[in-house]
Amino acid sequence: METIDYRAEDLSDARFVVSPLGHLIHGVHDGPCSRHSPWRRRWWTRARRQVSASSGRLIPLINRAHPDAPAFLPLAIAGPDPAPAFEQELDQLRATPPHLLGFRLATAAARTDDADRLIRGLRNQEDAAMRAVVDGLLALYRAALMPDWPEISQRLHRDVAAHQRQEQRTGTQAMLTNLHPDIAWRAVGEPALGSLILSPCLFGQQRAHAGPGSDGSRVVIYPAAEPDPGGPGGPADDHLAALLGPGRAAALRALRTPSSTSGLARRLAISVPMASTHAALLRNAGLVATTRDGKSVRHELTPVGQQLVELNP
Template structure:
């Protein structure tokens, strides 16, 4: 079974990348329910388990069961490349009661059909939500905000840095090799024929996009699976982020002694980290340095012809020059 999207030339031209703090937050609810599925996130789980006391996640877990369909309104597709959590939460709060009722109703129907076999799909909780979906959306948004503040906000910079590296690397891949090269390396569940994008998922759908292009969203907490959204939402494909195994590593990678002796340990680590383009903020998080210190080091590296900055929207993204690649030992 698979989803097949027909991409016209204008759809291919409108492929864009984004990442979403709300998507990661909601996906982490499944990690809470099925820790064995994502043992890679055990360091995060151990840190947040004690913080769950006092949080009422009952309604959220009914809308986001451990497997299968989840209520789409809690994960609106990102409408900018780098949305912040507050903006995405506001979009959730503005969900129409009719849409929320319909999506909760679909979950309730699945819960009854499965006779409660899947934990989290509690028909009584969903029916309470459906009785007053406007109030239900408000409660769910409040629960998302509380969960974010208590269990996720402090970890977001680390996740952000990983997602940013993936987006910058794949954007370069798309620019250099086109859609064929991009989709070939995205995930084994995704196949591109030159006209059709086929995604291996447990339900069938065939058709074109809806004139809105395609948003590609990397995810650490939905890893290793893929997910899709389509009408009435922006067409979106969620795929597993690269490098998720490094997410909870402590500290930056060490710098080789000779390179550190030549240009300094912090600058050597930054130069090595720029194997993939990155912003000052992401580098600061990864290097455990202040943004100001990273900016100073980048100034020296750029002055020496080893790195160069390029503006991407409101962000300045740094990458190594060929001379920087040579010094870092890369061909």
């Protein structure tokens, strides 16, 4: 049970954040919380095949953290954007004092020479060590999570929308009380405790986690209310996602209405570069046609792409 202190004033500052960086860290962390998530099992079984020795070099560092949750997970979830792009979260992590990240990681038990060397660099405030962490996370994200993030993000946004509807009906305090049975809320007085960030997670279904963010916020990572992915209506029934991958399948379906690259990014709640990558891969497969008018582009389904979507709505 995770007990979280709050003041009455904090309730007005409670907000949701859907975090790709938080999911990446939780997803590759082989702890009991992640192992009990059917979503994480299915995703990691497939995604780990795409991870090379170079793109996966941070996995030992992530897995040396506390056995129940990565030590620096809350540091990755901050900032004002409720649906940040992965690059925005890397900027947030890059702005974190290196020694703070090094301290969080140094408290863990698992040890490897490379991880120890990197942690020493962080604790010594070495910019090169922080760059290695940021570059390593970016490589891991591109290899493992980026193709699937649109599908995962959509499910997380549905969870957030459900809690926001409850908040409108019953108030913030009642919504927080029903957020997850693993969380207990305790009202306290002064001093100020900082803003409250609520972040749903598909990859950690065993329990909730709370911790301080790098900006003084308090981050609560809670299991998203989602069905087993192998059940009816889940990805196991999605033949288009099985063929193209969840991310590209979501992009193809989104282009039932033609769109620019930035418009596609907004529809899928992803970054513009990621939307451009999806569109290029679908174009190379003959499923999407792209026309250019000056600096703007327009993506639309080809007849083959249209037929695939109609057969797999």
